[in-house]
Amino acid sequence: MGGGTNSYQEIEETDAILLWGSNARETHPIFFHHLLKGVHSGAKLYAIDPRRTSSAQWADSWLGLDIGSDIALANAVGREIIAAGLQHKEFIGHATTGFEEYKRAVEPYTLEYAERETGVPANVIREMAHTYAKAKTGMICWTLGITEHHNAVDNVLSLVNLALLTGKVGRYACGLNPLRGQNNVQGGGDMGALPDRLPGFQHVEVDEYRQKFEKHWGTTIPPKRGKNLTQMFEAMATKELRGLYVIGENPLQSEADQHHAKRMLEGLDLMIVQDIFLTRTAELAHVVLPAAAAWCESEGTVTNSERRVQRVRKAMEPPKGARDDIGILFELAKRMGRDWGVPNAETIWNELRVLSPVHAGMSYARLEAAKGLQWPCYDEAHPGELFLHSRLWEQPLTGPRVAFNPVEHDPPVEKLTPEYPFRLTTGRRLSDYNTGVQTAGYDSPLRRRESLDLCPEDAERLGVCEGEVVSVSSRRGTVDVAVRVDDSLRPGMTFMTLHFQDEVATNFLTIDATDPKSGTAEFKAAAVRVERRG
Amino acid sequence: MSDESYWFKPPPRARELPMAPVRDEPPPVEITIDGRVLFASSNATILEVCRSIGIDTPTLCYLENLTPVNVCRVCVVELAGSRTLVPACSRRVEAGMVILTDSPRVRLSRRMVLEFLGSSVDLSTAPQAKGYLARYEAAPTRYGPPAPPANARDAREPGHHHAPEGNTSETVAQPTKIDNDLYVRDYSKCILCFKCVEACGTDAQNTFAITVAGRGFDARISTELNVPLPDSACVYCGNCIGVCPTGALMFKSEYDMRKAGTWNEPAQTQTDTICSYCGVGCTLTLHVQDNTIVKVTSPMDVSVTQGHLCIKGRFGFEHVQNRHDEPK
Amino acid sequence: MDLHFHGPDPTPEERAAVDSVLGPAVSAWAGGVRDLNTEGHSTRLGGHEARSRRDLLLPALHAAQNRFGWVPPGAMKYICRRLFVPPAEAHGVATFYHLYSVTPRPLAVVHVCDDIACRIVGGEALCEQLEESHGHDMNAPWRRSPCLGQCERAPAALVIAAGEVLRAGSFTLRNAEGVSAALANPAAQEDVSLDALRRSTPQFGTPGLRLIQRIGRVDPQSLEAYRATRGYEALRKAVALGAEAVIREVTVSKLMGRGGAAFPTGRKWDAVAKAPVRPHYLVCNADESEPGTFKDRLVMEGDPFALVEGMTIAGFATASEKGYLYIRGEYPLAAQRMQSAIDTARAAGLLGKNVMGVNFAFDIEIRRGAGAYICGEETALFNSIEGKRGEPRNKPPFPVHVGLFGKPTAINNVETLVNVPLIIREGGEAFAGIGTSGSTGPKLFCVSGHVERSGLYELPFGPTLRDVISLAGGVRGGKPIRAILLGGAAGVFVGPDKLDMPLTFEGTRAAGATLGSGVIMVFDESVDLADILGRIAGFFRDESCGQCVPCRVGTVRQEELLQRLRAGAPIGSYEAEIALFKEIAQVMRDASICGLGQTAANAIESALITLNPVPRNGSRS
Structure with a gap:
């Protein structure tokens, strides 16, 4: 099952936080409130990010690795933990497989190698490795800095390995937490909006699951993933x-x-x-x-990054002509000859509860009363699970062991060349969101429109000043954009957002090299050229 | 992952529920409140115990999601053996405490605190405070007519002040600050409860855009060097507005509607839903009037937000109603 | 942390001023020069460690204020970058203390005291003259000041001249021209001779003095001279006795705190010594700001090693490795002498890693106030050391459990601590034999106002008010006494009928008065008592921190009411105003957070009730 292993409350009480490839301060501000409670209670915060973001500015240590060198860093951390004998031997023996293979795989990732590949000084990597390994509790959180790469899944696995190595999963305030970028990414996955899954993470290629749905729906389902x-x-x-x-x-x-x-x-x-x-x-x-706006003009549920299924409710009528998503789908079904009855969110939810064991206990009444429940929630007496994988600590072990998955460093697909010497990475800013379709609707005093962020040294070298419009080109396209000088960057790095695509189509520049396992594009690493205009 | 069965099948259910570590709870202590003998956790404050047994204790600077600052002193109670009254909001119960919540001393202090506020602050948009004034029969007018508004409260320096005549009572009246499209700050209505500073600070947002500046009666909420909000560190999360008990801080939308006379609270519905932006899953309470969102708040008793939001959750709803204007 | 900076960048001079106390900036992230070789890929700035230097905010603000006469925005921004303090918070702190300014000021400013002891001997008249001659806006080279703690040589003034070298000094302001002279030559104003100390301690040379016998006699800068007069005997003995025995002696001595609250010192130390949380701190409260009080200043100026020794013994007893000495900003000479004594003691191995050559580490750091009476309140003082606004904390928790930096802290007044070497030297029992059974030991009295010889007096607890006034030569010109203020602005007025009241904790309490900090301020019949009350009301309105409603608004309403009575324009009737006053006084006393608000009406109420300062028809008495 894919989901954050912990609840937000746990980060308030953990001892060490590795915030990896995430500027949660701006992209997940309310999660960052919880994180800062942990920091104020004494948690050590490590920010692993090419930019010294507003999140990283809170860190006890900022590790400003080169873009796309995450695995080199993670493997070096793993190697250092093993070299120092700080791995959780008891947990590894009890609940994992493949440790020896992992150990062999990370052997070449010395601190010196990692310093060379990532740019981060060896002593800093070492200090983080030791602190994380020695901390009683520790959590790793990440966002798109990990997943918007051509090797996104490998990046994630390299972090999972660290948690397994140190026994920091399956316990309170220990775990692995992808912070979901959109309000129902988690819920979409939960509901089977993945090419290989039926609702409740039930794999479509497992006959038992597929047949259960076929029987319930009275139809056949393609037996292979989409x-x-x-x-x-x-x-x-x-x-x-x-x-x-x-x-x-x-x-x-x-x-x-x-x-x-x-x-x-x-x-x-x-x-x-x-x-x-x-x-x-x-x-x-x-x-x-x-369509009606799902979050305020119709009924339903969404699932957040702590696996909490929460109710969304209709607060207002949609504009004339717009309809609830469910209503549209029901109407389509009717036109195709199947009458599904009266569209009703709760009825559909109850059907899910019959088919998805991890959601079985979540009645609307309970969701209302508890203000959301966390899956898995197996029956109506089950409170939902605060954190996942506690089975790994049970004596004897419940279920199968978890495997280490050795992965290798693989730099970004698009190499820097004299023609395209700058690394362009992308991300979000606080008051805006994705392509700006929603956030364009309100006037934020913080909004600065699109910019190409450069470090002061590069701005000087290029002879450009703050606010000057320059041309930025990749092998795929060119855009004109104003320069912003930002000292959180270092030479060779540039940063843009995707928020103002109508004005500056950043995605003319980005590369669609994608991760074969997840299908995510490498938004975080394109090669570009910056030129003065005229 | 490499183990195929693990990849294809959800992991089995743990035998035991994952739980947070159990913390040692100190044994309950016996206390007496208004003659009632009862047991309470020594982690509890007097206020919490009072509320749990139905004693309605007034509070202005207290909020469940903020650290008690105990500055308004409207919650004071009488504690046997204590030279002074004690603030219920922050004082924890101890074994043997004998507490009076409605003694003449308590009533006098509460009444005077409310008179002090009523005579120096515009409470016109603070229904809760006004209710307390009536309940304690406070007479804020007995200090004389209010002094004319001051222009330069923000520039006042600590130290000597110009001695008053005494024929008027000084107030915090001053011009309203409107320097951005999202917030209005009318510090004529500020009772200096510190809540906004706490919400902007370590209790929630950790942005520290505002603070208390100056001293004594001249103390006021201020940005650094009193710069306008757009020049300050403010990130427009609106959490200060969310906690303001008097309407000194107000969403511009509400301020404009009130000014235009179209703000109609009884006609508004409040619906809880989930924010449509990032994956944190913040509960939004949408205040809707005439099928239009006029304000967004968040409930304090939701673990995700504890009442706090970011700029997108608080203000990023306009796109929905922009569709309403243009028929499609 | 992610801070937002706005406004002008620091000038090289502004950087230099701040660097003089913080050292050079090590990183671009902390206001220094960007060096990508060292911080391009990693930095440790911004986390817990970087944020832990907030306590240097006041020293840094002082550095800017002392250099430029105000805190320019560039300097403020640089301080914030250096210390990772949000600019808004720094602004809140800078605007709390009246010796800082965030708007431009002349480099040199004379602070002229118009408080009660000074105003009755010409201080107010001088201020009125100065308003005519030098103006009274923000560009004026002088400003009115609350009590400067020099009441024995009233009317008093303090010159502070900012610049590359700070020059400051206190002096008696004889006429308005004195301001110009002070501005012209700020360094030469203060009389730093032993003679000056002798003039302030009229008992000089009297046998039997225990606390002030060195003042005016022994070179305050000389460790040898201190040692030659039994200095450091006590510390040697304390180290030999061990911490528990020291606390036992102090407990047996029944030493009560001399700062005003009269808490048993032995109990306080015992609680800190036994607190499991580490580290422990010792704090000496030298923020002597109670109008009429100047004893701690003279002790620090005249016998600084005694305080160093007292603090060291206290540190030893309470297992504190660090002692903070918080001296009010208006005491430049005291701060200078204390710093010299501390440095000398450290060089002699009497402070530092192995004090007296044994395994006991203790050192003392001076922190300067910046103009805020409230910082004499112990928890406000902690906040001030921590780099915050001097707002008192709610108690409990008490400092012995949660004090400075949230750690167990023993905080004692200067006078209390200089009793300690005496106790250890003579033994607790012997000390307890001095004075009365309820008030043991010697006591310092600050006698000022209309007496022949204002000054600092030491007597064993127990003399009557009449005894002390006689010792000071009686009322100036032999005039009848109108009123006596005991304990300062937070104390009470008594009439001449109380002259036989014994000056002990129990004696004053029985008479409904207070000993407070030992202030005895005498007013003869020439005085306009209503004016004095008006000043006291104004003082509290100025000095309220503003945190809690009863004090913040109550002090304003109290002053307004008093002015109405003085103007003969009561709302309703005189009786109605008195009834309202009593309610204002009660809510302040009952519901204020700290002692300031709780006592802000005491003196005025005592005078209104017993001394009839404002007759019912409103004309002056």
């Missing part, structure tokens, strides 16, 4: 995929390498877009289905 987003675009290129039904996404602007994305979408025989706005993607669609 395509992830990247594969879908590949299939568009080969015309294998001809029709697309987009619900609440703006892939035209949110996908890396926007020129390519546009060509693919334009080549479809049919594109249906269901959205609360007429987005740029919707403008290309053959059919647009205006």
